[in-house]
Every structure is written in C-alpha cells, then in structure tokens.
Amino acid sequence: MVLHAEVVVVGAGMFGAAAAKYLARSGADVLVIGPGQPPRDGAPASLAAFGAHHDEARIVRRLGWDRVWGTLDTRSADRMRALEAESGIGFLTECGALALMGKGVRDRTAEMLRLSGAAGVGVEELSGTALGREFPDLALPPVAGGVDGLLERHGAGYLNPRLLVQAQLRLASAAGARLLTGQVAAVRKDLSPHGRWLLRGTTADGVAVRARAERVLVAAGALVGQSGALPVGSRLDLHAYTEPNLLFEVAAGERERLRALPTVVVVDPEDRGNDNLSVYLLPPVRYPDGKWYVRLGPGMQPLVRELRTAEETLAWCTGGTITAEQARFLTAMMRTLIPALEPVSVRPACCVVDKTPTRHPYIGPLGPLGPGGHDGHDGLFVAVGGNGHGARGSDEIGRLAATLVLGGEWDFPLPREVFEPVAAPLPRTSGADRPAYLTPPFGLC
Ligand SMILES: Cc1cc2nc3c(=O)[nH]c(=O)nc-3n(C[C@H](O)[C@H](O)[C@H](O)COP(=O)(O)OP(=O)(O)OC[C@H]3O[C@@H](n4cnc5c(N)ncnc54)[C@H](O)[C@@H]3O)c2cc1C
Structure with a gap:
C-alpha cells in the first residue's frame, strides 16, 4: 500500500491526535499513523504500541509549576468542555485538584499563585484544619515544615485519556484527516531536489505500508527514541523512566x-532519596474490569529507574510487575494519605514517563541532530516530552505543533524557543551529572 499526504503524523496519542485535529482544520491533507488502543489493561505488543494514554485517569488542573505549564494547561483545560460537546464524547470529571506544597518551596508556591491569579484561575489556599474538615479521609503527609494546601475546585479533577484521544481523532476525521491503524518502522528523507519524506511501516493486519509526505510530525511519546519513529542518527535528549503505580x-x-476526594499531588522539596514523599493520587476511578480503584504513583525518587534500552523497556512494559521497593513505597504512601482505606485487592501498573532536561515539551522542527549532525531534516517536526504531566495540556501542545508544521503565526505568550527540541548529548556515564528533574522538588504531576 502506498499513501501520499501533505503531512503525516506519527503517533495517534495525546499530542498526535490533538495536532491532527488542528492540522486538518487548517485545511492540510493529513494522514495519522498509530496503533489502535490495546485490549483494556493489556500489555503492549511492541514499543510502538506503548501509549501513556492507555488508562482511565490523568490529573487536570490549571495551576502550573511555571508559566509555560500553567499557560499550556489553562488554555487546554479552558477548551475541554467545548471539546466534549463537539465530539459527543465526555472525558472530564470535575472533582477538584489539590496540591500539597512543602513549606520549603514557599517562594515557588507564591509564584504559582501569582501566575494563576493573573490568569484568572481560582485557587484556594486551605489550612491543615480546613483540609481536615473538608476531606476527613485525607491525612497530610509528614513533609518537613508542613504543607500548604492549594485547591482548584472548578474545571479541575481528572480526564479519561483514552476518551480524550478518541474525541480528538473523531474531530480530526470530521475535518478530513485520514487515520491508519498501524505503526511506522522507519522515517527518512529522499535527498533528491524536492525530495519527500518516506515512511515505512505496517498496518494492524501486518500489511506493508509506504507513505510519502511533504512534512512529518513525530508525536510518538516517551519511547520516541526506541520505536523507529525518528530518522536513523537522530537522537533527542529525552529519557524514559519506569512509572510504577499501585x-x-x-x-x-x-x-x-472516597469519591468526594480531589486528585492530590504532594510536593516534597527535601532531597532524601526514597524517603522523599512526593506522590500523586487519584480518587476512586472505575476501571474496565468494573471495579473502582484509588491510584497512586511516585515522583522521581531513585526507585524510579531509567529505561535505557529497548530490551529493558519491553521487559518493563510487558512484565506486569513492579519492584518490591516500589510496591513498599507506594503502599506506605497510601497508608499515609488515606489511613482508613482497606483495599479489597491491590494491583500494579507498569507505565513509562518521559523527561526532558528543559522540563518542557519539545515542539518544533527537528534540527540537524546526532553525532556530527546531518542535514535533510527540513519538514520534520516533533511534539513529545510530556514530562509525566502532558495529558492536561495536550490540546494546546497539539495546536502549537500544528501551527509550526504549517508555518503559521506563533501566538503563544512565551517564545517558541522554550519548546525547541534538544539533541541528545553523549550518554550519561555516572550519577555526577544528575539531571535537575531527578532532584526534588520534582514539580507538579
Ligand atoms: C502513569 C502515568 C500517569 C500520568 N499522569 C498524568 C496526569 O495525572 N496528568 C497529566 O496531565 N499527564 C499525566 N501523564 C502524562 C501523560 O499521559 C503524557 O504526558 C501524555 O500521554 C503524552 O502524550 P504523547 O502524545 O507524547 O504520548 P502518548 O500519549 O504515549 O502517545 C504516543 C503515541 O505514539 C504511538 N507511537 C509510538 N511509536 C510509534 C511508531 N513508531 N509508529 C506509530 N505510532 C507510534 C504510541 O502507540 C502512542 O499511541 C501520566 C503518564 C503516565 C504514564
């Protein structure tokens, strides 16, 4: 099968689906290539089939760790109800979002409140007593010096990422985008004058596919460097980590x-290894097995490991089990936060998050990356690097990616350089150059 398109989007996940919608609405001839949703709770069959959107809940809030995230998240969250109405697919649950900020980051908290206030986002500061009164099931974590409670009540809570992707793809299709269920195995440029991008892959049924395009947007998620979605020799400075959940x-x-609980994120600024208390928690959410689960995940404590090779990643994603150390930590944190919870059962989930050294997504053209550099990358763009919390800002990230792919006017209040993709440096050899995202505070999941 040979297909032609003005723009091929590689990856029909949170960023790719949103970008495809905006590209198609701008009149571009768009082909989206991505694997379909795996069977509910099923392990991915290949690295390209891993999607961070294959779950039931992702925290939504407008309050941002910095102005970049606050703006991405606010712009996206402001559009969510309209997106539900247009697509006919509901995905947002407004239970509120609570951030428990360690007093040690009081300056950061004050700045976050200043920014959200300036953006018109309603965030209440609640004392420990007020929190205890409003959420009697929730205990405050013993972060050194105590915590400040920041509660966003309206338009905040959690979204269903599977359904948000479905909604975006439905709207992309309605605007004329073509969707191909399959995966891309190789991307390269025909270097002859006016050469196109050539993509090779397979459909879900195993039929070989070739596609030619003027431009390509790679939105292949955390495993972008491992799944065949980048041209040979291109390496982004983006790292994948195990994300154990219980x-x-x-x-x-x-x-x-317990459904009266908001989503909760704890920001512990103390650098105490695995004793750091940063976590996120979702109130009871119904899963496809019909049962309701409270879900808990860590910050970037040392118990979270980097996935450096495709073999390691596949073993983690398909293994179905987290380490004893990870399970101990998550169980202890659950007992700390909801002491009265008597779970009927407990099960692990093996997810993956990506981290960039800028701590922001990469949205933009892929320059001459790789050792020694090489050219011929005109027309190749990326939208990756959710940094473990890209779901809530995904609509705006997709919009910005579409704007750049089509050469449109940049209308984000911060310069586009903020999102410039960074090439991979030489592999890290020791812990001496510990990246900032592995040092507390880890930010707002
Ligand atoms: C456990 C966990 C909890 C999280 N919690 C939150 C949260 O509370 N709030 C929040 O906002 N965010 C959260 N996130 C982050 C959020 O889910 C991600 O940032 C977001 O999904 C990133 O979108 P993406 O499009 O980059 O990647 P994905 O959503 O993973 O999509 C990438 C897509 O590309 C496809 N693909 C890959 N390679 C190929 C290829 N070669 N050919 C074709 N297709 C390919 C994949 O199959 C996938 O469908 C969480 C993530 C995890 C894992």
Whole structure:
C-alpha cells in the first residue's frame, strides 16, 4: 500500500491526535499513523504500541509549576468542555485538584499563585484544619515544615485519556484527516531536489505500508527514541523512566465516601532519596474490569529507574510487575494519605514517563541532530516530552505543533524557543551529572 499526504503524523496519542485535529482544520491533507488502543489493561505488543494514554485517569488542573505549564494547561483545560460537546464524547470529571506544597518551596508556591491569579484561575489556599474538615479521609503527609494546601475546585479533577484521544481523532476525521491503524518502522528523507519524506511501516493486519509526505510530525511519546519513529542518527535528549503505580481496589461501601476526594499531588522539596514523599493520587476511578480503584504513583525518587534500552523497556512494559521497593513505597504512601482505606485487592501498573532536561515539551522542527549532525531534516517536526504531566495540556501542545508544521503565526505568550527540541548529548556515564528533574522538588504531576 502506498499513501501520499501533505503531512503525516506519527503517533495517534495525546499530542498526535490533538495536532491532527488542528492540522486538518487548517485545511492540510493529513494522514495519522498509530496503533489502535490495546485490549483494556493489556500489555503492549511492541514499543510502538506503548501509549501513556492507555488508562482511565490523568490529573487536570490549571495551576502550573511555571508559566509555560500553567499557560499550556489553562488554555487546554479552558477548551475541554467545548471539546466534549463537539465530539459527543465526555472525558472530564470535575472533582477538584489539590496540591500539597512543602513549606520549603514557599517562594515557588507564591509564584504559582501569582501566575494563576493573573490568569484568572481560582485557587484556594486551605489550612491543615480546613483540609481536615473538608476531606476527613485525607491525612497530610509528614513533609518537613508542613504543607500548604492549594485547591482548584472548578474545571479541575481528572480526564479519561483514552476518551480524550478518541474525541480528538473523531474531530480530526470530521475535518478530513485520514487515520491508519498501524505503526511506522522507519522515517527518512529522499535527498533528491524536492525530495519527500518516506515512511515505512505496517498496518494492524501486518500489511506493508509506504507513505510519502511533504512534512512529518513525530508525536510518538516517551519511547520516541526506541520505536523507529525518528530518522536513523537522530537522537533527542529525552529519557524514559519506569512509572510504577499501585491500584487499590475500593469496596462498594467506601466508594461514595472516597469519591468526594480531589486528585492530590504532594510536593516534597527535601532531597532524601526514597524517603522523599512526593506522590500523586487519584480518587476512586472505575476501571474496565468494573471495579473502582484509588491510584497512586511516585515522583522521581531513585526507585524510579531509567529505561535505557529497548530490551529493558519491553521487559518493563510487558512484565506486569513492579519492584518490591516500589510496591513498599507506594503502599506506605497510601497508608499515609488515606489511613482508613482497606483495599479489597491491590494491583500494579507498569507505565513509562518521559523527561526532558528543559522540563518542557519539545515542539518544533527537528534540527540537524546526532553525532556530527546531518542535514535533510527540513519538514520534520516533533511534539513529545510530556514530562509525566502532558495529558492536561495536550490540546494546546497539539495546536502549537500544528501551527509550526504549517508555518503559521506563533501566538503563544512565551517564545517558541522554550519548546525547541534538544539533541541528545553523549550518554550519561555516572550519577555526577544528575539531571535537575531527578532532584526534588520534582514539580507538579
Ligand atoms: C502513569 C502515568 C500517569 C500520568 N499522569 C498524568 C496526569 O495525572 N496528568 C497529566 O496531565 N499527564 C499525566 N501523564 C502524562 C501523560 O499521559 C503524557 O504526558 C501524555 O500521554 C503524552 O502524550 P504523547 O502524545 O507524547 O504520548 P502518548 O500519549 O504515549 O502517545 C504516543 C503515541 O505514539 C504511538 N507511537 C509510538 N511509536 C510509534 C511508531 N513508531 N509508529 C506509530 N505510532 C507510534 C504510541 O502507540 C502512542 O499511541 C501520566 C503518564 C503516565 C504514564
């Protein structure tokens, strides 16, 4: 099968689906290539089939760690209800979002409040007593010096990422985008004058596919460097990490009570290795097995490991089990935050997050990357690097990517250089150059 398109989007995940919608709405002839959703809770069959959107809940809030994230998240969140109405697919649950900020980052907290206030985002500061009154099931974590509670009540809570991707793809299709269920195995440029981009891959049924395009947007997620979505020799400075989660099944009797909880993120600034208390927690969410689970995940403590090779990554994604150290930490944190919870059962989830040294997504043209550099990358763009919290800002990230691919006017309040993709440096050899994202505070998941 040979296909032609003005723009091929590689990856139909959170960023790719949003970008495809905006590209198609701008009149571009768009082909999106990405694997379909795996069977619910099923392990991915290949690295290209891994998607961070294959789950039921991702935290939504407008309050941002910095102005970049705050703006991405606010612009996206402001459009979510309209997106639901246009697509006919509901995905947002407004239960509120609570950030428990260690007092040690008081300056950061004050700046976050200043920025959200300036953007018109309603965030309440709640004392420990007020939090105890409003959320009697929630205990405050013993972060040194205590925590400040920042509660966003409206338009915040969690979204269903599978359904948001479905909604974006439905709207992309309605605007004329073509969707191909399959995966890309190789991307290269025909270097003859006016040469096109050539993509090689397979459909879900194993049929070989070739596609030719004027421009390519690679939105292949955390495993972009491992899944065949970049031209040979191109390496982004983007790192994949294990993201162990535990799902605590909630008994029917407790469910209604606990559903009053907001989403919670704890920011512990103390650099105490695995004793750092940074975590995120989702209130009971219904999973495809019909059961309700409270879900808990870590910050970037040392128990979170980097996935450096394709073999390691596949073993993690398909293994179905987290380490004993990770399970101990997550269980202890659950007991700390919801002491009264008596889970009916507990099960692990093996996810992957990506991190960039800028701590922001990469959105833009892929320059001459790789050792020694090489050219011929005109027309190749990326939208990757959600840094573990890209779901809530994905609509704006996709819009910005589409703007750049089509050469449109940059209308984001911060310069486009903020999102400039960074080429990979030589591989790290020791812990001496520990990247900032592995040092607390880890930010707002
Ligand atoms: C456990 C966990 C919890 C998280 N919690 C939050 C949260 O609370 N709030 C929040 O905002 N964000 C959260 N995130 C982050 C968020 O889910 C990601 O930032 C977001 O999904 C990134 O979107 P993406 O498009 O870059 O990647 P993805 O959504 O993973 O999409 C990438 C797509 O590309 C496809 N692909 C890869 N290679 C190829 C190829 N070669 N050919 C074709 N297709 C390919 C994949 O199959 C996938 O569908 C969380 C992530 C994880 C893992």
